[in-house]
Amino acid sequence: MKNIIQKSYDAFSKKGYILIPNFYNYESQIQPIQKKIARIINLIAHKKNIEIPYSKSIEIIKYGFMHLINLDRSAGSEVYDAIKQIPEFLDLISNQKNQKIFEKLRKNSLPGIADGGYGIRIDIPGEKKFEAPWHQEYPAQMRSLDGIVFWSPLVEIEQKLGPVEIAECSHNDGLLKVCSKTENGLKNGAYSLRINNEDGILGKYSKVNPLTKPGDLILMDYLLLHRSGKNYLDFPRWSMQWRMFNFLDTTGINIGWRNNYDHKGLNINQK
Numbered sequence: 522m523k524n525i526i527q528k529s530y531d532a533f534s535k536k537g538y539i540l541i542p543n544f545y546n547y548e549s550q551i552q553p554i555q556k557k558i559a560r561i562i563n564l565i566a567h568k569k570n571i572e573i574p575y576s577k578s579i580e581i582i583k584y585g586f587m588h589l590i591n592l593d594r595s596a597g598s599e600v601y602d603a604i605k606q607i608p609e610f611l612d613l614i615s616n617q618k619n620q621k622i623f624e625k626l627r628k629n630s631l632p633g634i635a636d637g638g639y640g641i642r643i644d645i646p647g648e649k650k651f652e653a654p655w656h657q658e659y660p661a662q663m664r665s666l667d668g669i670v671f672w673s674p675l676v677e678i679e680q681k682l683g684p685v686e687i688a689e690c691s692h693n694d695g696l697l698k699v700c701s702k703t704e705n706g707l708k709n710g711a712y713s714l715r716i717n718n719e720d721g722i723l724g725k726y727s728k729v730n731p732l733t734k735p736g737d738l739i740l741m742d743y744l745l746l747h748r749s750g751k752n753y754l755d756f757p758r759w760s761m762q763w764r765m766f767n768f769l770d771t772t773g774i775n776i777g778w779r780n781n782y783d784h785k786g787l788n789i790n791q792k
């Protein structure tokens with residue numbers, strides 16, 4: 522019988538993603554991040570003379586945050602920028618387990634963490650501006666063609682909260698051509714990249730949207746097509762993501778493991 526690691530490797534190679542339940546310890550690795558986020562929400566609310574009528578961290582994250590942004594939307598952006606600097610979040614990203622799983626899925630690799638390629642999404646119900654359309658990660662993040670997205674929720678992601686949508690096996694098509702569409706200036710940066718012949722390509726694959734809870738981890742191949750789910754509930758869809766790449770990948774070596782946003786002139790359609 523195959524062991525779990527071999528099964529994960531096979532599933533990841535075939536489908537382009539895997540979900541690992543309870544990869545992180547909720548009490549020691551996830552809850553400390555939730556608690557710090559709640560403290561930062563309170564700090565920003567206090568600065569704005571807004572009182573958050575909740576006391577538990579999870580309530581502050583879910584409903585206190587909504588209360589805050591309903592009174593002052595700019596406070597939400599301040600929270601977003603601040604929380605990616607929480608040491609417990611950076612600790613999670615740098616955890617040895619991440620490197621080990623990368624090395625298991627990408628044999629003979631030398632993993633790196635994409636600088637600036639990490640953050641905590643706060644998908645607010647009804648807001649479309651930061652929704653990611655169907656995309657492969659490489660043109661958005663670069664560093665190396667051989668990379669993996671790490672995606673882990675901070676709240677339970679039920680169907681109506683909009684689990685990340687995945688086109689199973691789509692990584693097998695290789696790197697797809699993209700163009701930049703600004704859609705009346707609504708979307709910019711990586712959010713404006715659209716796959717050429719998106720409908721035709723997506724029609725070939727079945728879609729899945731895995732349900733997850735805090736502590737779970739979804740890993741996605743850099744060439745897998747995926748997009749944001751839609752949040753139909755009354756609190757934000759909180760989720761963490763970061764990217765790891767392979768220093769040994771030839772494409773990465775050729776581009777100096779850079780990305781096209783910080784280093785203009787790199788061609789996102791070129792390997």
Ligand SMILES: O=C(O)CCC(=O)C(=O)O
Pocket residue numbers: 642644652653658670671672685747748749750760762763
């Ligand atoms: O969960 C989402 O909204 C999209 C996430 C995504 O595209 C990513 O983590 O690379």
Ligand SMILES: [Fe+2]
Pocket residue numbers: 653656657658670747
């Ligand atoms: Fe992505």
